Amino acid sequence: MPNGIALARRPFSGRARSRPGALSSWWLRGTAFLYLGLFVVLPVIVILDRGFGDGISHLVDALGAFGAWNAIKLTLIMALLTAVVNAVFGTLLAYVLVRIRFPGRELVSAIVDLPFAIPSLVAGVMLVALYGPNSAVGGWLEDRGLQIIFAPPGILLALLFVTLPLVVRSVQPVLSELDREEEEAAQTLGASGWVTFRRIVLPALRPAIVAGALLAFSRALGEFGAIVFVSGNIPNHTLTAPVFITQLISPAYGGSGGKEKAAAVAALLFALAFVLVLITERLLTSDADRAAR
Amino acid sequence: MSAQVASARRAPVEPKPRRADGGRSRLTRALLVSVALFYVVVLVLAPLGGIVYYAFKSGFGVISQTFSQPDVMHAFYLTAVIMLIAVAVTGVFGVLVALVLARDRFRGKSFVSALVNLPLAVSPVIVGLMAVLLFGANGWFEPFFTAQGIQILYALPSMVLVTIFISIPFVIREVVPLLEELGMEEEQAAWTLGASQLQTFFRITLPNIRWGLLYGTALSSARAIGEVGAVLLVSGLLQGQTETATLYILRAFEQYQDQQGYIVALTLAAFSVLLLVAIEFFKRKTVKEAR
Numbered sequence: 001m002p003n004g005i006a007l008a009r010r011p012f013s014g015r016a017r018s019r020p021g022a023l024s025s026w027w028l029r030g031t032a033f034l035y036l037g038l039f040v041v042l043p044v045i046v047i048l049d050r051g052f053g054d055g056i057s058h059l060v061d062a063l064g065a066f067g068a069w070n071a072i073k074l075t076l077i078m079a080l081l082t083a084v085v086n087a088v089f090g091t092l093l094a095y096v097l098v099r100i101r102f103p104g105r106e107l108v109s110a111i112v113d114l115p116f117a118i119p120s121l122v123a124g125v126m127l128v129a130l131y132g133p134n135s136a137v138g139g140w141l142e143d144r145g146l147q148i149i150f151a152p153p154g155i156l157l158a159l160l161f162v163t164l165p166l167v168v169r170s171v172q173p174v175l176s177e178l179d180r181e182e183e184e185a186a187q188t189l190g191a192s193g194w195v196t197f198r199r200i201v202l203p204a205l206r207p208a209i210v211a212g213a214l215l216a217f218s219r220a221l222g223e224f225g226a227i228v229f230v231s232g233n234i235p236n237h238t239l240t241a242p243v244f245i246t247q248l249i250s251p252a253y254g255g256s257g258g259k260e261k262a263a264a265v266a267a268l269l270f271a272l273a274f275v276l277v278l279i280t281e282r283l284l285t286s287d288a289d290r291a292a293r
Numbered sequence: 294m295s296a297q298v299a300s301a302r303r304a305p306v307e308p309k310p311r312r313a314d315g316g317r318s319r320l321t322r323a324l325l326v327s328v329a330l331f332y333v334v335v336l337v338l339a340p341l342g343g344i345v346y347y348a349f350k351s352g353f354g355v356i357s358q359t360f361s362q363p364d365v366m367h368a369f370y371l372t373a374v375i376m377l378i379a380v381a382v383t384g385v386f387g388v389l390v391a392l393v394l395a396r397d398r399f400r401g402k403s404f405v406s407a408l409v410n411l412p413l414a415v416s417p418v419i420v421g422l423m424a425v426l427l428f429g430a431n432g433w434f435e436p437f438f439t440a441q442g443i444q445i446l447y448a449l450p451s452m453v454l455v456t457i458f459i460s461i462p463f464v465i466r467e468v469v470p471l472l473e474e475l476g477m478e479e480e481q482a483a484w485t486l487g488a489s490q491l492q493t494f495f496r497i498t499l500p501n502i503r504w505g506l507l508y509g510t511a512l513s514s515a516r517a518i519g520e521v522g523a524v525l526l527v528s529g530l531l532q533g534q535t536e537t538a539t540l541y542i543l544r545a546f547e548q549y550q551d552q553q554g555y556i557v558a559l560t561l562a563a564f565s566v567l568l569l570v571a572i573e574f575f576k577r578k579t580v581k582e583a584r
Contacts, residue, residue: 032393033405035386039458040408043423046433050426089332096329100322108330110573114337116512117565117572119519121539122344125546125558130343137339161336193321215413222416224522225539229546242418242522249422249526263426266419273414274407281407 047270051263059268062261067235068244072265075241078152079220082159087213090167091205097168098175115164120225123161127154128229150232155240158226163219167212170284174208175201211283218276221269241269341562348559351552359556364533368541368557375449375524375537376517379456384510387464388502394465395472412461420458421526424451428527447529452537455523460516464509471505471579472498508575515568518561 051058062068096102097109115123131138131148141148148154178201186196224242231238233247245265248258348356359365394406412420427433428445438445445451479501483493499506521539528535536544538561545554 028389029393029397029399032386032390035390036405036408036461039454039461040411043420043427043458044411046426047419047423089329092325093329093332096325100326102322102326108333110569111333111337113572114341114566114569117515117569119515119521119539119561119565121519121521121542122558122562122565123340125542125554126340126344126562129347129555130340135343137343157336161340164336193318218414222414222418224416224418224525225519228521228543242416245416245418245422246522246526249425259422259425259429262422266416266422270415270419273416274411277410277414278407281403281410 044270047263047267050260051265051267054260056264058260059264062248062258062265065248065261067239068265070236071239071241071244074152074155074239075221078155078159078240079217081156082163082220083213083217085156086160086163086167086216087209090164090212090216091171091209094168094171094175095201098172112165112168115162120158120162120223121228124158124226124229127157127161127226131157149230150234150238152238154230155227155238158230159220159223162223162226163216166215166219167209170212170215171205171208174205178204207283211280214276214280214283218273221273241265344555344559344562347551348555351556355552356556359553362553364536365541365553365557367533368536368538369560371449371452371536372518372538375453375456376514378453379460379517380510380514382457383460383513384464384506387461387509388468388499388506391465391468391472391502392498395469396477409465410462412459417455417459417520417522418526420455421523423458424455424523424527446527447531448535451527452524452535455527456517456520459520459523460513463513463516464506467505467509467512467579468502471502475501504575504578508572508579511568511572511575515565515572518564518568 063072093108093112097105097112118126128149129135131141131154133139133142133147133149138149146153148157182200183196186200187193191199222242223240224246227240228243231240231243233239233243245262248262248265390409394402394409425432425446428435428438428451432446434445443450445454479497480493483497484490488496519539520537521543524537525540525543528537528540530536530540530544532544538557542554542558542561545551545557
């Protein structure tokens with residue numbers, strides 16, 4: 001069959017090569033660029049322009065506001081913790097799902113995707129329902145001096161929930177493609193299960209784990225819906241940067257005229273997110289290239 | 294250590310020479326599975342149980358009363374309208390962008406690809422802010438649309454626009470790898486046999502990518518339904534007019550109507566579980582056809 005195609009192609013070889021180009025001709029490419037330009041690039045430019053059009057004065061203003069520094073610090077710490085915890089447990093979950101047959105495996109795999117489907121705000125509501133001060137579990141924990149809701153642990157739980165699938169889904173395909181022979185060789189040579197994992201499996205998974213963790217980190221930096229109920233938004237204690245930005249802009253949250261300040265902080269967070277996406281992209285493509293080779 | 298070495302050496306003699314997981318003891322395996330299950334239960338399943346409990350605790354009277362409120366019904370209606378428009382736009386243009394990314398060669402492709410993924414990493418709050426800066430007072434486009442008498446901000450158009458921004462990556466991310474894997478042989482065969490570009494697309498390309506397209510669409514509908522941060526900033530929060538289901542939940546809890554909040558939240562959660570079933574189904578189909 002491939003022969004037939006080759007024969008059919010040969011007489012037109014000049015045109016056949018230009019034909020795919022014809023499909024992705026100027027109008028296709030133009031529409032795609034226009035769409036991305038209008039919907040992605042333009043909004044980005046407006047943020048940069050309004051935030052830094054007058055130099056860094058807006059940023060300085062914004063950072064001088066009550067609770068601003070602590071909001072940024074809290075957001076960074078929480079995002080970092082989220083990335084690390086989900087990198088560990090996400091890798092574990094991926095390993096268990098790919099390598100161990102146990103009853104209900106498919107169900108667990110579906111549940112891991114649940115945070116993709118459930119609205120993040122509903123995730124926050126769920127956590128309040130279970131771990132809130134009025135619930136049985138939350139009350140029991142509070143009696144033992146562990147407050148979850150309206151405290152940093154609640155924020156962490158919410159962020160772990162919404163980013164749970166990211167590491168699992170980035171590690172899983174790499175793990176299932178991984179050649180077993182090296183592991184088997186290591187084991188025949190007497191390496192223990194843990195040593196095999198650390199020396200053979202982990203290095204192969206590293207780019208995928210890092211890419212997933214970076215995605216989780218950037219998602220956690222910006223999360224609003226899951227956090228807004230859970231955190232209680234107490235300045236200098238549980239107020240995160242996205243909620244802080246909302247308060248600067250939204251009339252419903254008592255803010256107005258803070259658009260430029262908000263834009264400055266947003267531009268900063270945004271630049272960080274973009275750099276992280278570029279790195280992730282690089283990691284994943286280099287990974288794919290290696291797999292292709 | 295030595296025990297494991299011994300068991301590994303003994304392995305070939307045993308009736309079942311090598312387990313699927315490379316000779317790990319049954320105990321380790323059970324331990325790994327239970328830690329993973331524990332994590333999933335604490336993080337996902339138990340909270341889901343919590344919300345079901347609270348939504349039904351109030352009794353069916355409150356439930357039916359909640360659903361008979363015009364505010365609530367309008368909120369669901371608005372969420373559905375926004376989702377449908379956003380999914381249609383990102384679906385059609387998503388396939389277009391995917392075709393360009395998978396088939397076309399041009400400089401700066403990895404930059405364009407990063408642009409596509411950008412909405413995944415940008416905070417929804419920043420997305421809302423972008424719309425405010427473009428269409429709000431002193432915004433770039435504000436004079437033009439005011440002159441036309443069209444209200445964008447604090448009305449449906451801006452809510453749709455921010456939802457589109459947020460849903461852009463899903464279809465593209467699913468369709469690009471499929472197109473790359475498929476290659477062009479079938480399409481070239483169709484061209485050589487005289488099919489037009491549109492015919493080739495609808496007869497060959499589209500059927501080949503349909504499961505990936507549906508998978509991406511289901512993911513973006515889930516995202517569109519659940520969006521709150523961006524919509525909050527651009528909606529103006531007019532009850533019964535620009536209030537989506539998620540914004541209703543936000544207001545219900547702020548006004549201490551927790552019961553109603555739990556009930557609407559559970560409804561959204563139930564709908565997302567349905568979407569999840571669709572997502573898993575489409576994913577399986579995609580994986581199967583890719584092989």
